[in-house]
Amino acid sequence: MDLRAASITRIEDRRRGAAQLHASDLLRWAGIGELAGPDTDAIDYSLRRIPALATLYVEGQPLQHLYFVASGSFKSTQNDVEGYEQVLGFALRGDMLGLDALCGQQHASNAVALEDSAVVVLPFGDLLATSREVPALAQLLLHASGAELQRRGDTQYLMAAPSSEVRVARFLLHLARRQAALGQSGHRLRLRMTRRDIANCLGVAHETVSRALTGLANGGCIAVSHRDIEIVDVDALHEMQRATRGSARNAVAQAARAAA
Amino acid sequence: MDLRAASITRIEDRRRGAAQLHASDLLRWAGIGELAGPDTDAIDYSLRRIPALATLYVEGQPLQHLYFVASGSFKSTQNDVEGYEQVLGFALRGDMLGLDALCGQQHASNAVALEDSAVVVLPFGDLLATSREVPALAQLLLHASGAELQRRGDTQYLMAAPSSEVRVARFLLHLARRQAALGQSGHRLRLRMTRRDIANCLGVAHETVSRALTGLANGGCIAVSHRDIEIVDVDALHEMQRATRGSARNAVAQAARAAA
DNA sequence: CGGATACTTGATGAGAATCAACCCGGGTGG
DNA sequence: CCACCCGGGTTGATTCTCATCAAGTATCCG
Numbered sequence: 001m002d003l004r005a006a007s008i009t010r011i012e013d014r015r016r017g018a019a020q021l022h023a024s025d026l027l028r029w030a031g032i033g034e035l036a037g038p039d040t041d042a043i044d045y046s047l048r049r050i051p052a053l054a055t056l057y058v059e060g061q062p063l064q065h066l067y068f069v070a071s072g073s074f075k076s077t078q079n080d081v082e083g084y085e086q087v088l089g090f091a092l093r094g095d096m097l098g099l100d101a102l103c104g105q106q107h108a109s110n111a112v113a114l115e116d117s118a119v120v121v122l123p124f125g126d127l128l129a130t131s132r133e134v135p136a137l138a139q140l141l142l143h144a145s146g147a148e149l150q151r152r153g154d155t156q157y158l159m160a161a162p163s164s165e166v167r168v169a170r171f172l173l174h175l176a177r178r179q180a181a182l183g184q185s186g187h188r189l190r191l192r193m194t195r196r197d198i199a200n201c202l203g204v205a206h207e208t209v210s211r212a213l214t215g216l217a218n219g220g221c222i223a224v225s226h227r228d229i230e231i232v233d234v235d236a237l238h239e240m241q242r243a244t245r246g247s248a249r250n251a252v253a254q255a256a257r258a259a260a
Numbered sequence: 261m262d263l264r265a266a267s268i269t270r271i272e273d274r275r276r277g278a279a280q281l282h283a284s285d286l287l288r289w290a291g292i293g294e295l296a297g298p299d300t301d302a303i304d305y306s307l308r309r310i311p312a313l314a315t316l317y318v319e320g321q322p323l324q325h326l327y328f329v330a331s332g333s334f335k336s337t338q339n340d341v342e343g344y345e346q347v348l349g350f351a352l353r354g355d356m357l358g359l360d361a362l363c364g365q366q367h368a369s370n371a372v373a374l375e376d377s378a379v380v381v382l383p384f385g386d387l388l389a390t391s392r393e394v395p396a397l398a399q400l401l402l403h404a405s406g407a408e409l410q411r412r413g414d415t416q417y418l419m420a421a422p423s424s425e426v427r428v429a430r431f432l433l434h435l436a437r438r439q440a441a442l443g444q445s446g447h448r449l450r451l452r453m454t455r456r457d458i459a460n461c462l463g464v465a466h467e468t469v470s471r472a473l474t475g476l477a478n479g480g481c482i483a484v485s486h487r488d489i490e491i492v493d494v495d496a497l498h499e500m501q502r503a504t505r506g507s508a509r510n511a512v513a514q515a516a517r518a519a520a
Numbered sequence: 521c522g523g524a525t526a527c528t529t530g531a532t533g534a535g536a537a538t539c540a541a542c543c544c545g546g547g548t549g550g
Numbered sequence: 551c552c553a554c555c556c557g558g559g560t561t562g563a564t565t566c567t568c569a570t571c572a573a574g575t576a577t578c579c580g
Contacts, residue, residue, distance in 0.1 A: 078413060081502055086417050100413060102406025108413060132395055135388075145405035146362025152412040153338060153360060153368060157346050159419045160463035162569080164536065195559065203420035203463075205537055210560055226545090226559085242341055422537080424568070455527065465569050470528055486527090486577085521580100528575070536567080543560075550553080 020044045021120055026068055027136060029094040032143055035136035043130065043137070045120045056097060056111035056119065063101035065121050066141075069093050072117020073192045076109045077200075087201035089155050090114070090175075090193060093182055096144035114192040159203050167202045168212035169241040172222065176231060187234065191227040216240070280304045281380055286328055287396060289354040292403055295396035303390060303397070305380045316357060316371035316379065323361035325381050326401075329353050332377020333452045336369045337460075347461035349415050350374070350453060352438055356404035374452040419463050427462045428472035429501040432482065436491060447494065451487040476500070 023043035024036035047070060050056060056067060059078065074091040088109055091097050097119070100108040131137040154174055161167040172189065180186030191198075195213075199206035213229075216222045221237045223230040231237060283303035284296035307330060310316060316327060319338065334351040348369055351357055357379070360368040391397035414434055421427040432449065440446030451458075455473075459466035473489075476482045481497040483490040491497060 078417060080417070086420050088413050088416055100406055100409040102402045103404075103410055104406065108406075108410045128395075128399075131398065132392070135392055138391065138398055139388075141402060142362045142405070144363070145402070145409070146360055146364065146368075149360040149405070149408060149412065150363060150368050152409065152416070153348050156348055156412070156416060156419065157338060157340070159416065160346050160460070194557090200420070206558090207538085207560080208536060211536090214560075454525090466526095467528080467570085468568060471568090474528080524577100524579080526575105526577075528573105530571105530573080532570085532572105534567105534569080536565105538565080539563090541560105541562080544558085546556090546558105548553100548555080550551105 020046060021070070023134070023137060023140075026120060027140055029068070029070075030096075030140055030143055030147075031094070032136075032139060035139055037136065039134050040136050043134065045122055048119050048121050050113040050117045050119060052113055052115045052117075054113050056113065057107045058110045059107055061107045063098065063105045063107060063124055065123055066099065066101075066127065067097040067111070068120040068122060068144075069095050069097060070118040070120050073114045074111050074117065075114055075193060075197055075201075076111050078109050085200050087193075087197055089151055089201065092178055095151075096141075096148065099141075099145050099148050102145070114197075155201065158201075164202070164204050164208045165212045165215050166241060167204065168198070168209060169216060169221070169237055171198060171202060172216075172229065172231065173237060173241055187231040189229040189231070191229060280306060281330070283394070283397060283400075286380060287400055289328070289330075290356075290400055290403055290407075291354070292396075292399060295399055297396065299394050300396050303394065305382055308379050308381050310373040310377045310379060312373055312375045312377075314373050316373065317367045318370045319367055321367045323358065323365045323367060323384055325383055326359065326361075326387065327357040327371070328380040328382060328404075329355050329357060330378040330380050333374045334371050334377065335374055335453055335457055335461075336371050338369050345460050347453075347457050349411055349461065350435075353442055355411075356401075356408065359401075359405050359408050362405070374457075415461065418461075424462070424464050424468045425472045425475050426501060427464065428458070428469060429476060429481070429497055431458065431462060432476075432489065432491065433497060433501055447491040449489040449491070451489060 021044065023040040023045065024033075026045070027033055027036045027040060045068075050072070056074065069091050071093055073093075074097060076088045076091065076097065078086045078088060080086065091111070097111050098107060127137065127141070131141065158167055158170045158174065161170055175191075176186050176189055179189065193201075194206075195209045196206040199209045202209070213222070213224050216237070217224045219236065219240070221231070221233050221240060223232050281304065283300040283305065284293075286305070287293050287296045287300060305328075310332070316334065329351050331353055333353075334355075334357060336348045336351065336357065338346045338348060340346065351371070357371050358367060387397065387401070391401065418427055418430045418434065421430055435451075436446045436449055439449065453461075454466075455469045456466040459469045462469070473482070473484050476497070477484045479496065479500070481491070481493050481500060483492050
């Protein structure tokens with residue numbers, strides 16, 4: 001934790017200068033700081049600032065770099081022929097972007113910054129070469145792949161929920177857990193994405209996300225103000241999230257009664 | 261193609277003996293045969309037969325091996341507290357299993373054989389050590405991770421489809437494409453999974469899958485007999501799959517009229 | 521043959537997509 | 551400084567799909 005904080009301040013220091021980061025920092029952010037050593041200290045990567053709404057890479061673009069989110073947040077998406085934008089997931093600090101290009105040498109998704117953000121640029125060719133000498137780097141790639149796979153699994157689970165209110169509840173809990181793991185508050189969320197982004201991630205209409213949020217708010221689980229969400233009653237939200245279709249209605253009614 | 265066929269017959273030969281496979285074979289099956297060389301020829305892995313319905317690994321189990329599907333097929337799943345089984349995807353020959361354990365050193369999903377199958381067992385510790393000497397092995401891991409990520413992305417896209425008939429249509433097309441890539445027929449499918457498995461993958465009720473299949477059959481897109489599915493009219497199925505909610509109904513009606 | 525499981529089909533009610541109107545905050549330009 | 555506009559967000563009314571419950575058929579196993 002101290003190490004992580006230290007490297008964060010290092011970023012702040014360098015944001016205006018020749019921004020450079022050690023590979024060791026990446027290892028620590030990824031949660032495998034124990035693999036850091038003198039060899040990884042010696043490897044520097046450059047930081048690139050990405051303004052809000054800017055695109056980091058697009059579908060079909062040949063793989064040149066992998067990216068590591070240093071600050072801010074991104075959505076990764078796929079566009080189908082009809083113009084529908086499927087949101088595959090959201091990347092927070094410490095997440096790797098572009099891994100789905102490892103098969104086929106070209107990106108399979110788009111990455112768009114949701115706010116002013118910064119990424120560590122990992123030139124893929126270099127990375128492959130260097131990782132032969134430095135096992136910790138190879139480990140970093142594998143670890144990040146596993147993490148991304150787990151996140152996608154979580155997202156699939158979100159999408160499969162029987163009712164839209166449950167979907168949204170799970171989404172919020174998922175996001176809160178990730179934020180908490182980054183050392184931020186686990187019950188105060190500032191959504192960086194639009195309702196439409198959430199809807200396109202969950203596979204529902206954007207109006208439905210709106211309704212689900214107000215529904216959860218009426219049930220006393222959360223408090224909503226624009227994009228700021230406070231999880232008021234974690235237990236109730238958990239109960240809600242567990243609910244299968246039939247019991248969901250009961251849970252809301254129950255919560256509503258309790259609030260009244 | 262010749263190489264792949266050769267290695268397949270080699271498996272058949274060895275199925276009863278001391279089944280051993282070269283790492284080169286894996287590279288070829290994964291689609292990166294150009295990385296094979298004398299070094300990868302020298303690495304042997306053992307084959308393990310998995311009977312139908314047997315479990316390869318379960319959630320939470322510490323990561324010991326990664327698996328490479330040599331024949332047959334698997335489903336990977338996650339179980340939630342309520343007993344619901346979320347199907348994350350289906351693995352066919354050439355797919356790697358267990359990659360989501362790369363983060364956390366323990367499996368994040370279950371893998372169950374859908375039929376009598378065989379996997380190549382890759383002891384993870386060995387694999388890490390060996391891949392330092394043999395870059396092609398490290399590449400194999402990364403390539404497989406990318407492929408798995410792409411498959412999950414595809415699955416998310418399936419799940420997000422507006423209508424259940426579209427979901428099923430996309431699922432069939434997805435499966436057909438994968439089978440075709442393996443050299444099998446792209447229009448005759450034998451489903452190895454139950455309707456319920458498909459439903460739990462798509463996030464719908466299993467009755468709905470049934471109805472969607474008969475719906476597509478009535479529309480003349482496919483012919484269904486038990487678990488054998490023939491794609492009769494690929495174009496119609498593609499049209500259906502593209503359809504957004506409103507136009508889907510029209511497409512079915514249209515196809516039904518044409519068939520009548 | 522019997523039991524279990526997979527699959528199909530039907531009827532019904534509830535939830536969500538759709539269409540549409542409206543509100544609100546932030547930015548732009550007069 | 552105000553008017554305007556525009557995208558994001560909320561809310562309402564209606565239609566339709568799908569989940570659910572239920573019953574029945576088929577198929578595979580010992």
